[in-house]
Amino acid sequence: MQHKQDDPITAQIKSLQRPLGGRRLLSWSLFVIAAVVCLLLPVASSRHAEELKGWLHKVPGLAEHVQPLMASMEQAFLARRPDPAVKAPAERKSHDDIHALLVAGAYTPPPPSLLGLDRVWNPGPLAQAHQPWANDCKVCHSVPFKQVMDKDCRTCHATIGDHVNAKAGEIHGLSDRSCTSCHQDHEGEFGLATQNRHFVGRDCAECHRDIKGAMPTTQTENVADFAKQHPQFRVQLAGTPPESALTRVRLEPGKPLEEPTGLKFPHDVHLSAKGIDSPKGTVRMECANCHVLQPDGLRFVPTNMKDHCQSCHALKLEPQMSNREVPHGSVPEVLTALREFYAYVAQQGGLPASAEPLTHTIQITRPGEPGAVPRSFIDLPGGVRERAAAAAAELFEKTSCVVCHEVSREAGAGLAGTPGSDLPQWKIAPVQSVHVWLPKSVFSHATHANEACTDCHQAEHSQKATEVLMPRIEVCRDCHAGTAPSVNKIVSDCGLCHGFHQPARLPVTAQLTRPSLLPTDKAGEAPPR
C-alpha cells in the first residue's frame, strides 16, 4: 500500500480528483478587498481623515505620491464650498432666523473626506446644479447616520427664504417638514425645483385631500388631484369703484363672472370675422393686436390707448383737421387743449398753418346712434368759450370719450388755474387697473402659444368689457390629466401650476397690486387676458 501511495501516477490522480483548491483563500481575499474599498476606506476617509492621512504617510513610497494629491483635492473641494462671508441681500433680511446663522458664519460644513474616497457611495446622479459637489459628500451629509438637515441646504441656499409664512408654518403637517421632505437629490439630473414641479402632488394631497376636515375655517376646497378632485378656479376680482378690495370668486356653472372695468369694450365687434372699419379700410383684428405677451411669458403688456386703440379711435379736436388730437389725459387736460385751440383759431382768424385737411371721413359715432358730426366748431356763433364747450360736448358725449368710457356731466367749475376751468365739466368713471386673476397659480401663456387664444377665452362672443373671460377647469382638463397618466394628456402634478404655500410663483413685479385709479393716460388699460 505504501508503495502505491508513493507512486507518482497515483499521487497525481489523487490530486486531480480533489476539488479545485484555493476557494477559501479566494473567498476571504475578495471579502477583505471589497470590505476595504467599499466600506472601511470610505468610512475612514469621512470620519478619520487625519488618522488615515497619518497612516498613508507612513507607507513607504506612497507618501510622496499621495501627499500632493491629497492636498490638491482638499483644496479643490474647499474652493467650491460656499463662502460663509457672502451675506444675504439686505432686502431679504426679514426672514432672518434662517440666515442669521449663516450670515454670522456660525455654520460651516465639516471638512471634506480624504481623497473623496467616499464617492464610491454616490447612489445616483445629482441635480445638475449640485454636481460640482458630487465628490464632496460631506458638504450636504454633514452628520453620519442623520438625514440631510435644513442647515446643510442653507449653507448655500442662504437667501432661499421661508417657503411658508410663519403662521402657516405652525400648522400640523407643515411644521415637521424639512427641505428633504420634498427635495430629494441623487434622483436624476433635473433640478430639484423642476423635480418638485412634477412630483410634489402626493405630498400636497396628504393634507389637502381633506383640508376642510383639518382646518374647518379654510376657504380652500379639498383637492386630491387635478383630474379627479379639484375645485373650479377662484378668480380674483375687483369690486365696483371706489370699493378697492380684491376678492376671490369661484367660477360656477351657468354663472359667468363679471368685473367692473369702467370701460366699454365689445370683444365680439373687434374680433368679428367680417372685419372692422379702420382708417385703412376693413381689417380683421387678432387678439395679438392688443394683447402682447411680456418677456416672462406669463402675463401681457397692459393694453393702452396710444398703442392699441388710437389708430382707429382718434381724439380729433376739430373735424376740419386730420392731424390734431386732444391728449388722452385727464378732463382738465382735454378741456384746456380745446379752450386753447379755439382761442388760437379766434386770434389767428383761421386754422393753424400746420393743419392738414381731412382726407377721409370716419363716422366716429357709436354704431346705431344718430347724429352726424358738424363740419366744424370754428364758425359756430358765440365766443371762444362757447365753441370750445360745443367741441368738448361733442368729444366727451358723442364722438370720442363716451365710446369707451362711462361719461357723466359734473356741475361746477373745473380745475382752478387751468384754461379749461370755465368750460362745462365731465367725469370719466375710474378704470380698473390691471391685476392678476389667478394669484395662487402660475399660467404660462408662452407654453400655450400654439393654441388659439379663443380655444380657452371665449372673446369672440363677448359683448361687454365686464365679462371675465376665464375658462373653467374643464377646458384645462381637455389636455391636462392629473398625476395619473392618461392617453393623449399631459400628466399634471400640483407643482405644475402651484407654488408651495406661496402667493404665486410670479416674479416680484407681479406681486398683486392695485394701483390708484388714474383717469390719466392709463385709462385705456384693460385687464390682462
Place this chain on the structure above:
Amino acid sequence: MLHENLLKFASFRYLKVATLLVLGSIGAYLWHTPRTIPNGGTWLGYTLGTIGAVLILWLMFFGLRKRAYRSRLGTVKGWLSAHVYLGLSLIVVATLHTGFQFGWNIHTLAYVLMLGVIFSGMWGVYVYFRNPVLMSGMLDGKTVQQLGGSLREIDAQSRKIASNLNPDLQTLVQRSSEAAIVGSLFGRFRSQVIGCPTRRAVSVLEQLAKAEGASKPIRDLLNLQFRRLSQLDEIREFVKLKTWTDLWLLLHVPLSFALLATLTAHIVSVFFYW
C-alpha cells in the same frame, strides 16, 4: 435520482414559494407609484431591499448548513432546492429594488456581484445535471484509479521490453512513464498537454516500426505506448470535464463573499450618508 429530488423536492414546494415572491414583488412594483422615480429609497424600495438582504444572508447560510451534518433543520436536499429557487427569485427582487437605477458605485457593484453569484449558481445546477452522466460514461465503466493501475502495468511491461533495446529507447520509455497527466493548473481546463513525452514516444516508435525489418520488440513497445497515450487522453478528458464541473463553485463561493462585504457597505453607506 438525486437531481430529480433537487428540483422536484416536495412537489416543487420552493418553486411555488419563489414564484409567489416574484409575482408579489412585480405586482407591488407595478401598483406602487413612487414619489419621484422608482428607487431603493421608497417604502417599497426598502421593503424589497430588506427581503433581498435577508435572502442573501439565508442563501449564504446554506454553506454552513450543508456542512452541519448533525443538523436536523430540514434535509440538505430540501435546503438546496430552496437555495436554487429562492436564489433565482433574488434576480427579480433585487432588480426591482434598484428601480433600474445603475451607476458606477458600490450599490451597482453589489448588484453585479449578486448576479455573478446567481449565474454561477445556474451554471452549477446545469453541470450538476449534465456532467456526472457524461463523466460516468467516459472511462468505459472503469475508475480513474483503475486506469492509473493500467498505466503502471503498461510502464512495467514497456521497461522490461526496453531493457533489451538501446539506451535511447530506454530513456524514451522512462520519460513516457514520468509524463504528467496534466501539465499545469491551466492544463486541467484543456485535454491537450503540449510536449507530452508519451505522445513523443509513440511518434518515435511509429517511425522505427515503419522502417524495414522492424523488430517485434519495437512493435510491441509501440502498441504499449499507444495504449498508454489513449488511456492518458481518456484521463485528461475526464479531468477536463471534472475541472469545468468544479469551476462554478470556485466562482460561486468567492463571489458570494465579495457580495457579502459589498452588501454590508451598501447598507451602511445608505444610512451613513442618509
